[in-house]
Amino acid sequence: MYRILDKRxxxxxxxxxxxxxxxxxxxxxxxxxxxxxxxxxxxxxxLTVADFDRxxxxxxxxxxxxxxxTQRLATFEPGDEIADFVGxxxxxxxxxxPKKAVVIGGGVxxxxxxxxxxxxxxxxxxxxxxAGFRSKDIVILEPEMRAVSNHLYxxxxxxxxxxxxxxxxxxxxxxxxxxYDLCIAIGPIPMMKFVSKTTxxxxxxxxxxxxxxxxxxxxxxxxxRVTVGGEVKFACVDGPDFDGHLVDYDELMRRNSxxxxxxxxxxxxxxxxxx
Amino acid sequence: xxNMAQTKVPMPEQAPDVRNRNFEEVALGYTAxxxxxxxxxxxxxxxxxxxxxxxxxxxxxxxxALIAAGDFAGAYAKIRETSALPAVCGRxxxxxxxxxxxxxxxIKGEPVAxxxxxxxxADWQMQQPPVDAQPPVSNGIRVAVIGAGPSGxxxxxDLARLGYEVTIFxxxxxxxxVLVYGIPEFRLPKEIVxxxxxGLKAMGVKIQTDMVIGKVLSVDEIIEMGYRAVFIGSGAxxxxxxxxxxxxxxxxxxxxxxxxxxxxxxxxxxxxxTPIKRSRAVAVVGGGNVAMDAAxxxxxxxxxxxxxxxxxxxxxxxARKEEVHHAKEEGIEFRLLNNPKRILADENGRxxxxxxVEMELGEPDASGRRRPxxxxxxxxxxxxxxxxxxxxxxxxPLIRSTTPGxxxxxxGCLVVDESMQTTKPGVYAGGDAVTGAATVILAMGAGKxxxxxxxxxxxxxx
Numbered sequence: 086m087y088r089i090l091d092k093r094x095x096x097x098x099x100x101x102x103x104x105x106x107x108x109x110x111x112x113x114x115x116x117x118x119x120x121x122x123x124x125x126x127x128x129x130x131x132l133t134v135a136d137f138d139r140x141x142x143x144x145x146x147x148x149x150x151x152x153x154x155t156q157r158l159a160t161f162e163p164g165d166e167i168a169d170f171v172g173x174x175x176x177x178x179x180x181x182x183p184k185k186a187v188v189i190g191g192g193v194x195x196x197x198x199x200x201x202x203x204x205x206x207x208x209x210x211x212x213x214x215x216a217g218f219r220s221k222d223i224v225i226l227e228p229e230m231r232a233v234s235n236h237l238y239x240x241x242x243x244x245x246x247x248x249x250x251x252x253x254x255x256x257x258x259x260x261x262x263x264x265y266d267l268c269i270a271i272g273p274i275p276m277m278k279f280v281s282k283t284t285x286x287x288x289x290x291x292x293x294x295x296x297x298x299x300x301x302x303x304x305x306x307x308x309x310r311v312t313v314g315g316e317v318k319f320a321c322v323d324g325p326d327f328d329g330h331l332v333d334y335d336e337l338m339r340r341n342s343x344x345x346x347x348x349x350x351x352x353x354x355x356x357x358x359x360x
Numbered sequence: 361x362x363n364m365a366q367t368k369v370p371m372p373e374q375a376p377d378v379r380n381r382n383f384e385e386v387a388l389g390y391t392a393x394x395x396x397x398x399x400x401x402x403x404x405x406x407x408x409x410x411x412x413x414x415x416x417x418x419x420x421x422x423x424x425a426l427i428a429a430g431d432f433a434g435a436y437a438k439i440r441e442t443s444a445l446p447a448v449c450g451r452x453x454x455x456x457x458x459x460x461x462x463x464x465x466x467i468k469g470e471p472v473a474x475x476x477x478x479x480x481x482a483d484w485q486m487q488q489p490p491v492d493a494q495p496p497v498s499n500g501i502r503v504a505v506i507g508a509g510p511s512g513x514x515x516x517x518d519l520a521r522l523g524y525e526v527t528i529f530x531x532x533x534x535x536x537x538v539l540v541y542g543i544p545e546f547r548l549p550k551e552i553v554x555x556x557x558x559g560l561k562a563m564g565v566k567i568q569t570d571m572v573i574g575k576v577l578s579v580d581e582i583i584e585m586g587y588r589a590v591f592i593g594s595g596a597x598x599x600x601x602x603x604x605x606x607x608x609x610x611x612x613x614x615x616x617x618x619x620x621x622x623x624x625x626x627x628x629x630x631x632x633x634t635p636i637k638r639s640r641a642v643a644v645v646g647g648g649n650v651a652m653d654a655a656x657x658x659x660x661x662x663x664x665x666x667x668x669x670x671x672x673x674x675x676x677x678x679a680r681k682e683e684v685h686h687a688k689e690e691g692i693e694f695r696l697l698n699n700p701k702r703i704l705a706d707e708n709g710r711x712x713x714x715x716x717v718e719m720e721l722g723e724p725d726a727s728g729r730r731r732p733x734x735x736x737x738x739x740x741x742x743x744x745x746x747x748x749x750x751x752x753x754x755x756x757p758l759i760r761s762t763t764p765g766x767x768x769x770x771x772g773c774l775v776v777d778e779s780m781q782t783t784k785p786g787v788y789a790g791g792d793a794v795t796g797a798a799t800v801i802l803a804m805g806a807g808k809x810x811x812x813x814x815x816x817x818x819x820x821x822x
Binding site: 108109112122126127128129153154168169170171172173174300301302303304305306307308310312317322333335336339340342343344 | 531532533541569570571572575576577597598599601607608610611613614616617620621625626631632633634635637708709710756757758
């Protein structure tokens with residue numbers, strides 16, 4: 086069992102939890118994920134690690150309450166225990182040695198874009214961040230993102246905060262003004278797809294972090310297979326980061342929606358994020 | 361008096377049209393009377409050819425004699441001397457190619473039902489009040505076992521009996537390996553696996569679940585933690601795909617995914633969160649036990665049509681005969697000498713058919729089986745909405761890629777010597793991680809050999 090040490094609501098639908106998981110905390114690196122199972126009857130769900138503290142032996146996750154499991158998990162409080170918490174899974178992000186990077190988060194994807202920006206910032210890379218949300222009331226991690234970037238560009242779909250529009254609108258402008266040698270995009274699949282389409286003509290290396298359907302997270306089920314550059318890859322062991330210019334996003338979107346009927350409520354909420 | 365009946369005493373089973381709608385065990389097992397009757401068919405041959413067919417050397421005529429005499433506890437104890445998991449083996453061993461394949465009674469008529477008798481003894485024992493197992497006296501030497509599947513459990517059990525302090529590291533949340541994620545409830549009830557594992561724990565074996573070795577800890581770190589030897593029984597878990605067009609379509613699964621959802625995650629039961637699709641018509645590609653398990657599971661989930669699509673003929677099928685027989689009885693349709701060419705998807709990317717081509721058998725290939733060759737122009741479309749691929753698995757690279765000094769062959773299987781030691785001293789391996797996908801009993805045999813080798817190694821190096 087894995088004890089929850091801390092819980093914070095970042096907005097109505099997004100919860101941050103810090104979990105006592107010393108073995109994982111000792112090894113985990115930016116970009117890797119864990120799989121958790123709430124209890125004996127639970128499903129196994131993958132969540133990218135948002136933060137970790139090796140000395141304290143803790144791992145922090147941030148999740149949106151989109152499915153049965155995340156909705157139930159959101160009701161857990163500090164002191165409660167999660168049955169299973171497995172990791173660190175997947176490969177760490179391979180940042181390379183960029184000089185100037187743009188890190189883009191969409192919605193709850195900012196929870197993972199932020200630690201990536203932080204890691205780059207700590208490597209001495211000059212980082213700009215673009216964070217997109219549907220509206221002002223669901224903005225998360227603004228001070229944190231601001232602290233690790235030269236500029237934080239905030240967008241909302243409805244214009245209720247920051248610039249009105251999409252992250253790609255800002256990105257297009259920045260690509261004409263700045264010269265980046267790395268772009269990291271984490272968020273809804275359509276966002277990652279359009280960011281990749283935007284950076285491709287500019288020749289900016291783009292990494293996306295995928296979160297497909299999976300069970301074991303060790304290469305065993307093959308449920309997470311994605312087509313990247315015409316080759317079949319398993320996101321759990323070959324990813325979760327991939328070259329954004331090579332991912333078949335349409336196939337991924339179809340595969341990820343397979344159990345929509347079984348998770349009708351998840352469908353509704355995700356549709357909102359995908360707007 | 362030897363019972364000279366030419367056929368085995370039949371084992372009661374659920375009727376096919378009843379059982380193909382539930383996940384309860386198909387075969388119900390012998391009663392004491394039926395078991396004693398079958399036991400008297402054994403001729404007690406002097407040279408015991410059956411024993412030579414058993415990878416773990418169960419003293420078959422001896423335990424059968426004890427059953428015939430009504431000493432069921434004695435029979436169980438006799439099996440348990442050499443086999444760590446009798447209730448499992450009695451159910452899933454390919455007896456026809458092992459013990460029963462060597463039985464003299466099989467020359468004229470059916471062999472003695474050794475598997476059924478083994479199962480009877482194990483099930484009888486489980487019905488008895490538990491005996492207070494005294495854990496063996498510890499020798500204080502720690503040994504790590506990676507993977508709680510058949511080879512790891514066997515190795516751990518044997519080492520624990522010798523007094524070693526054994527810890528098993530298991531990647532999943534439940535111990536059992538393929539016995540819990542792969543083999544379905546209707547063939548091997550999970551309660552039986554659980555009890556066998558409880559038995560190991562009672563002997564002092566510790567099991568740490570949720571530990572993906574190669575990620576959370578490396579083999580070297582395990583050794584640094586004070587484990588004096590390591591056994592790797594991490595299996596062959598990576599599913600192979602066919603590489604044909606359409607495999608990315610929605611509704612194409614590996615058998616691993618499909619069976620894990622059902623068996624480990626219990627997706628077919630109300631109250632469990634893991635989702636599973638109820639398909640109308642399912643094609644299962646492959647001819648092994650895993651293909652049979654997937655097909656029969658799909659039928660139980662309510663599919664109207666379930667096809668086994670296999671590119672060779674029935675004679676070449678690697679599945680146990682009993683599984684093929686049961687599958688046919690349950691209404692699985694066999695499309696033999698058929699090979700998939702591509703999977704067809706509708707405008708939403710969902711499976712709407714599978715194009716196959718007819719095959720014929722040519723000359724024998726490297727495996728000794730006749731090579732299937734396409735019949736030109738014989739393509740046709742099978743009307744299905746799901747495709748399950750059961751075309752083999754290979755070992756997971758996670759451990760070999762994170763353990764310096766450990767060698768694997770071209771197929772990714774760990775290289776071991778006859779003592780099951782890998783190329784890294786003190787590190788042993790066995791089961792599917794070494795052989796590639798094989799059987800439960802072969803993995804158990806390897807775990808057993810490794811346990812004896814580890815004991816010898818630690819005696820020498822202590």
